[in-house]
Amino acid sequence: MTSILLVFVLLLPLASAQTFHWGPCPSPQVQPNFAVEKYLGKWYEIEKLPANFEKGTCIEANYSLRKDGTIRVLNSQFYKEKVRTVEGTAVVRDMREAAKLGVSFSYFTPYAPYCVVLTTDYTSLSVVYSCTSFLHLFHIDYAWILSRSPSPSAATVLYAKELLVREGIDISRMKATVQNC
Secondary structure, eight states, X not given: OHHHHHHHHHHHHHHHTSEEEESSOOOOOBOTTOOHHHHOEEEEEEEEOOOTTOOSEEEEEEEEEOTTSOEEEEEEEEETTEEEEEEEEEEESOGXXXXXXXXXXXXXXXXXXXXXXXXXXXXXXXXXXXXXXXXXXXXXXXXXXXXXXXXXOHHHHHHHHXXXXXXXXXXXXXXXXXXXX
């Protein structure tokens, strides 16, 4: 039990910039019949739960298919007077649930869960959720509302938030991302 407490104490500073909850991760339903090919291209981040790796403005994600069948993830943000990018790799873990992707931004880290949650229409809206559970005692989660446009309608954003809430995801700390760069 002492080692569990030590892990918790060491992770607490990281969790403070994230959305931290007691208990295991929720299990939201993912997009049925997800088609990776339709999802490729540029998505603008509209709103998100806090993420310590995203502190800038004008945040975008661009997905493209690599020759080896993996997905190239290129995220960019404007931070400290400069455009900063990070490249990662996404993989479909199970073709029966193709919307449950694994994403890694380093050769040295395992693939983190990244789910296209609830819905994407491929042309305007995507709702993404990711959660990491620590021994089912607590979890840190992320949620993003993405759009093909930097300024979707308020009704579209409200619809996305309602979907997240229906799936048991706490969006009380969700914040809008500035996209007027």
